[in-house]
Amino acid sequence: MSASIQYLILFGLTVGTVGFVVSLYALARAIGRTRIEPGKNVPATAGSLSRDPVWVRYHARYTGYALLFLAFDMEMAFMYPWSVVYRQEGLVALLDMGVFLAILFLGLLYGWSQGALRRQ
Amino acid sequence: MNIAIILGSLALGAYIIAIVESWATYGRLRLAGPALAALALLGRESVLARKPDRLFFETAPVLLLVAGLLAVAVIPLAPDLIITDLSSGALFLNAALAYVLVALIMAGWGANGAYGMIGGWRFLGQFIAYAMLIVMPITAVAMRAESLMTTQIVISQVELWNIFYQPIGFVLFVIAAMGLAYLPPLDLPLAPGDLAGGVEAEYTGVRLGVLRLARMIIILSLAGATVTFYLGGWLGPWLPPWAWSAIKILVVTVAMLMAGHYMPRIREARYLALSWKLGISLALANIFLVGVIALVVPI
Numbered sequence: 001m002s003a004s005i006q007y008l009i010l011f012g013l014t015v016g017t018v019g020f021v022v023s024l025y026a027l028a029r030a031i032g033r034t035r036i037e038p039g040k041n042v043p044a045t046a047g048s049l050s051r052d053p054v055w056v057r058y059h060a061r062y063t064g065y066a067l068l069f070l071a072f073d074m075e076m077a078f079m080y081p082w083s084v085v086y087r088q089e090g091l092v093a094l095l096d097m098g099v100f101l102a103i104l105f106l107g108l109l110y111g112w113s114q115g116a117l118r119r120q
Numbered sequence: 121m122n123i124a125i126i127l128g129s130l131a132l133g134a135y136i137i138a139i140v141e142s143w144a145t146y147g148r149l150r151l152a153g154p155a156l157a158a159l160a161l162l163g164r165e166s167v168l169a170r171k172p173d174r175l176f177f178e179t180a181p182v183l184l185l186v187a188g189l190l191a192v193a194v195i196p197l198a199p200d201l202i203i204t205d206l207s208s209g210a211l212f213l214n215a216a217l218a219y220v221l222v223a224l225i226m227a228g229w230g231a232n233g234a235y236g237m238i239g240g241w242r243f244l245g246q247f248i249a250y251a252m253l254i255v256m257p258i259t260a261v262a263m264r265a266e267s268l269m270t271t272q273i274v275i276s277q278v279e280l281w282n283i284f285y286q287p288i289g290f291v292l293f294v295i296a297a298m299g300l301a302y303l304p305p306l307d308l309p310l311a312p313g314d315l316a317g318g319v320e321a322e323y324t325g326v327r328l329g330v331l332r333l334a335r336m337i338i339i340l341s342l343a344g345a346t347v348t349f350y351l352g353g354w355l356g357p358w359l360p361p362w363a364w365s366a367i368k369i370l371v372v373t374v375a376m377l378m379a380g381h382y383m384p385r386i387r388e389a390r391y392l393a394l395s396w397k398l399g400i401s402l403a404l405a406n407i408f409l410v411g412v413i414a415l416v417v418p419i
Contacts, residue, residue, distance in 0.1 A: 006204040009123070010193055013203070014186050021182050021330055027162065028326035034165045041170045043233025044321045054237050055229070062245045065392050069248045072400070076255045080211055083262040087414060094411045105404055108396070117396050119389040 064116030068108060075104055123203050129366070130192060134336040137373055144377050158329060166325030169231040177230030180223045181323070181330035187219035188337030195344035196271050198354050198361035209270040210258050213345055217254070217300060220338060221247045224302075224309055224319050227331070231322030239318025243302065243309040245388040249395040250299035250306075256403035257289035257296075260410040261349045274353030279419040281352040288406040290350045292399055294376070297342040299391065301335065304380025308388050343372040 043054075060066065078100070086093050111117060138154035169177070193216075194209040196202040206212050221243065228240020262268050264285065265276035283290045299306040310318045323331055347353055347368040354361035356368075386394075 003207070006206055009204050010190060013123075013189055013193060017186050017189050018182055021185060024162075024326055024330065025166075028166060031163050032165070034167055034325075041167055043169050043231060043236070044316055045234050054232050054234050058241055060241070060244075061389070062248055062392055065245075065248050065396055068396070069251065072252050073255075076252075076259070079255075079259045080262065080268065083259045084266060084268060086263045086411065087266050090415060094415065097411075098408065101404055101407070105401075108400060112397065117393060119392075 061119045063120060064111060064118070068111050068116060071104065071107060075100070122201055125201065126192065126197065126203055129197065130189075130337065130340060133340050133366075133369065133373075134333065136370065137336055137339060137377070140374055141377050144381060161329035161332075162326055164325040166323075166327050169233060169322045171232050172322075173230045173232065175230075176226040177322075178327075180227035180230060180319075181327050181334060183219055183226065184223040184334035185330060185337065187216050187223060188334050188341055190216035191341035192337065192344065194270050195341060195348055196274060196353060197344075197365040199271065201362060202271065205269060205271050208268050210262055210268040210273065210349075213270075213341075214255055214258070217338070217341070218251075220300060223334075227319040227323070228309070233322045235315045235317065235321040236319050239309040239311065239315050239321070242311075242388050243319070245392060246299055246302070246306065246308050249388070249392045249399075250296040253292045253296035253395055253399050253403055254300060256400075256407065257286070257293040258349060260286055260289050260407050263407070263410055264414055270348050270353075274348055274355065277352045277355060281355075282350040285413070286350075286406055286410050288402050289410070290346075292403055292406070293350065294346060294372075296395070296399075297346060298376055298379065301339045301342050301376070303339065303376055305383040305386050306391065307380070307385065308391075311385065314385070339373060339376065340369065343369045343376065346372050 079097070082093060082097055135154055138157075139149070139151060142153050143149050168174075191213050193203040194206055194212050196205070224243045225240045228236040228238070228243070230236075261273055261282055264282065265273040267273065267276075277285075302309050308318075309315075310320060315321065320328060320331055344365075347365065351368050351372070353368075354365045356364035359367075
């Protein structure tokens with residue numbers, strides 16, 4: 001199977017899934033519609049109307065992790081092609097990536113020592 | 121034909137898992153339970169919250185289901201029983217499952233309710249904890265197989281399953297997979313008893329049904345990924361290949377579902393600290409160890 005056909009199948013799977021969900025919704029609608037009644041559509045905050053707006057700014061308490069995550073996630077972009085040719089390249093590949101990973105790991109240790117790895 | 125067989129077995133598997141999950145949670149074995157629950161959800165009103173972000177609210181369940189099904193598409197049940205044998209299969213699995221995060225944040229944001237929102241943000245924290253531990257063990261698996269094709273990865277384990285070849289990677293991957301499928305002890309976005317359902321709090325009726333179905337598919341796809349990457353996929357004596365896949369996937373799923381029974385819920389901050397201080401170090405050590413072994417031993 002050529003790559004374009006494979007991606008066509010995956011696209012068809014996506015469209016089919018959306019169609020499946022839409023037909024489920026149509027079935028549920030055919031069984032009965034939602035009756036509009038006062039107070040029914042209030043979000044669950046212990047039964048009362050939520051006093052404060054919900055869409056506000058939140059303090060993300062994992063900012064240190066998030067920055068380290070960016071660095072590590074970029075590294076993975078290099079790791080995948082490297083892992084496929086690893087055995088062909090042999091020891092050279094191990095040393096190359098070893099140096100790279102060692103630097104990255106030192107970065108992690110540095111972040112740890114500076115208190116990045118805790119809830120802020 | 122393959123697609124129909126896999127989707128059919130997926131539906132059957134989701135049904136079996138729904139039975140097992142309710143058994144693990146409530147301690148009662150009800151064979152018709154999931155069918156009755158699905159019918160009840162279909163007949164129930166699907167209320168739209170008061171001031172929703174309609175686009176996010178409607179997209180979230182569909183996106184979650186699509187993510188799960190696309191992940192399933194690259195998991196082989198037998199040598200030629202696979203929907204698409206992509207040459208970048210293992211990477212595609214990651215890419216598909218990355219949308220679980222997007223869908224859950226959308227679900228939390230869309231309904232404009234406090235519990236859902238908190239659940240969504242919590243899952244973002246959980247994502248930063250598990251994400252690296254999904255991809256790093258897979259790299260070590262691909263190093264041994266010299267390919268990202270999932271069928272090649274299974275074939276590379278003919279001599280020795282990866283669970284024995286790289287046990288550290290296996291443990292890290294399973295724990296991260298449980299975080300990804302938000303299974304208890306790591307069910308922070310739902311957190312029943314704490315967030316009143318979290319991201320699912322504002323969903324009712326058929327939309328909730330789709331969300332729950334999608335989660336079953338995601339659990340199955342992750343069990344399938346564990347089996348493919350570490351437990352030798354369809355390999356095994358006597359029985360036909362598809363039977364081995366089915367048995368292994370069901371065993372892994374049941375183990376994942378049962379684990380929550382014996383552990384308290386883990387706070388997101390603690391999970392983050394554990395996976396970055398201990399998990400990443402172990403994952404790097406795993407890559408190095410596999411690298412050395414792969415150069416010394418030919419298997």
